[in-house]
Amino acid sequence: MLEKKVTNYEKAVLIGVINREQDEHKVKEYLDELEFLTYTAGGEVTNxxxxxxDVPNPKTYIGSGKMEEVERFVKSNEIGSVIFDDELSPAQQNNIEKILKCKILDRTSLILDIFAQRAKTSYARTQVELAQYEYLLPRLTGLWTHLERQRGGIGMRGPGETEIETDRRIVRDRIALLKKKLTKIDRQMETQRGNRGALVRVALVGYTNVGKSTLMNVISKSDVFAENKLFATLDTTVRKVVIGNLPFLLSDTVGFIRKLPTQLVESFKSTLDEVREADLLLHVVDISHPNFEEHIASVNQILDEIKSADKKTIMVFNKIDQYQPETIDEDDLVTEKTEAHFTLDEWKKTWYNKIGDRALFISALNKENLDDFRERVYSEVRDIHVTRFPYNNFLYPENLDGY
Known part of the structure; x- marks a missing residue:
């Protein structure tokens, strides 16, 4: 008889704060996403x-009464981790650990942990390690962290130097080493991008878990790892794609997320160079997600931060097969119709009014409307190619049935 495989999830609780910037509805939505992050990292949310x-407690982030409530629950339910939705200061994290006597994580450290799990290549691992050390450095307070054995003592420790100061030096040295290593790899990757020639470059961008890798697999006929978890893809994958007889390069990039740690944006800057150097962006959106418009805003904000917001972009609304609007009973005269009740056709009209013909609606998984997608991408790439090579005798077929 086959034994059932048991996965041991670490028990965790989540904590969020309602304030002037985020109401109760918004906090619930953030905690839903935080729960998905926790699951991706290998945790199980129990409460x-x-x-x-209005203002988080500077010492413990939440008030003393709520902290006592959390402490009782943690002790009685053998909770392994308490995860806060916002970034904690080093002092807050230290104070909370002393009270709850368990692992204290914030949204940033949780995302960093997921990235550490997902990093497969040497380059991705180096990027994540740099981000982790930069996050860790200001939090080295009070305890000897045993990062590695202290180097030779003679001449290395001055009068009154503490173990934590030695620890900080070790971390700073490691950060400097990782930055040097990344600089070298960045130059190599820049050379690789330069060696690709003058082919038009198209980049898939979007919120995490919107189906970019699935779309990449369908269009490029490749086998890029795709999974229904956050940050399934860390390493940028570049494939040569031919539609009709027109070749171009298609890259699948790391997914974005709200409150993306600044350490990751900085350490992944070379990965994001694929976006910065692209001729065309395909902004993939999970239209089945109830808050997809906020996801769009988050992605646009990061694109603005990396100076790519003004690039030629097509909005690709994916997962139309999973879209289910909320329904209103015909006899219900009280409930007001909102965007949550929009049909797919209503959403199409809404976005067509916003950005005209720069919106496509597809299902990469079920391959719905992919012919329209290919034709539109072909048209955009052809226009860029003609501009780049005005005297090229390239033949552009009107019919793409042979793709």
Missing amino acids: RFMQRM
């Missing part, structure tokens, strides 16, 4: 705590 306060 959530929310507190309404």
Whole structure:
């Protein structure tokens, strides 16, 4: 008889704060995403705590009464991790650990942990390690962290130097070494991008888990790893794609997320160079997600940060097969119709009004409307190619049935 495989998930609780910047509905939505992040990292959420306060407690982030409630639950349920939705200061994290006596994580450290799990190549691992050390450095307080054995003592420790100061030096040295290593790899990758010639470059961008890798597999006929978890793809994958007889390069990039740690944006800057150097962006959106418009805003914000917001872009609304609007009973005269009740056709009209013909609606998984997608991408790439090679005798077929 086959034994059932048991996965041991670490028990965790989530904590969010309701304030002037985020109401209760918004906090619930953030905690939903935080729960998905926790699951991706290997945790199981057993409870959530929310507190309404204008300004977080500078010592413990939440108030003393709520902290006592969390402490009772943690002790009685053998909780392994308490995860806060916002980034904690080093002092807050240290104070909370002393009270709850368990692992204290914030959204940033959780995302960093997922990235560490997902990093497969040497380059990705180096990027993540740099981000982790930069996050860790200001949090080295009070305890000897045993990063590695202290180097030779003679001449290395001055009068009154503490173990934590030695620890900080070790981390700073490691950060400097990783930055040097990344600089070298960045130059190599820049050379590789330069060696690709003058082919038009198209980059898939979007929120994490919107189906970019699935779309990449369908269009490029390749086998890029895709999974229904956050940050399934860390390493940028570049494939040569031919539609009709027109070749171009298609890259699948790391997914974005709200409150993306600045350490990751910085350490992944070379990965994001694929976006910066692209001629055309395909902004993939999970239209089945109830808050997809906020995801679009988050992605646009990061594109703006990396100076790519003004690039030629097509909005690709994916997962139309999973889209299910909320329904209103015909006899219900009280409920007001909102965007949550929009049909797919209503969403199409809405976005066609916003950006005209720069919106496509597809299902990469079920291969719905992919012919329209190919034709539109072909048209855009052809226009860029003609501009780049005005005297090229390239033959552009009107019919793409042979793709």
